Amino acid sequence: MLNCNISSxxxxxxxxxxxxxxxxxxxxxxxxxxxxSHERAQLVASGAATGVQHAxxxxxxxxxxxxxxxxADANRDxxxxxxxxxxxxxxxxRFEEMDAxxxxxxxLAEFNKGVQKAP
Numbered sequence: 001m002l003n004c005n006i007s008s009x010x011x012x013x014x015x016x017x018x019x020x021x022x023x024x025x026x027x028x029x030x031x032x033x034x035x036x037s038h039e040r041a042q043l044v045a046s047g048a049a050t051g052v053q054h055a056x057x058x059x060x061x062x063x064x065x066x067x068x069x070x071x072a073d074a075n076r077d078x079x080x081x082x083x084x085x086x087x088x089x090x091x092x093x094r095f096e097e098m099d100a101x102x103x104x105x106x107x108l109a110e111f112n113k114g115v116q117k118a119p
Contacts, residue, residue: 072085080111
């Protein structure tokens with residue numbers, strides 16, 4: 001028969017090793033979940049996850065106009081309200097003129113058209 005003399009040091013070593021293994025696995029899973037959450041937040045911010053797509057404006061100034069529009073669009077609905085447009089003083093001053101359809105919102109197309117007409 002086998003002699004089962006296991007020292008307490010060996011038992012504690014196995015328990016410690018197991019705890020470290022499970023703890024490390026939990027940390028990796030938590031990091032992965034946090035990374036996925038961060039990626040989702042970036043998609044939402046860019047409009048990709050919500051279905052709102054911002055078409056880039058033509059020309060070199062188009063990228064800066066698109067960036068300004070996206071920053072001002074606080075609720076990420078693809079429209080600028082008069083309140084959101086206040087972040088852009090030049091747009092805020094001409095908001096009613098730029099709002100071609102008179103719905104109280106600036107679409108990206110209205111925004112781009114108004115920016116191109118800027119004095």
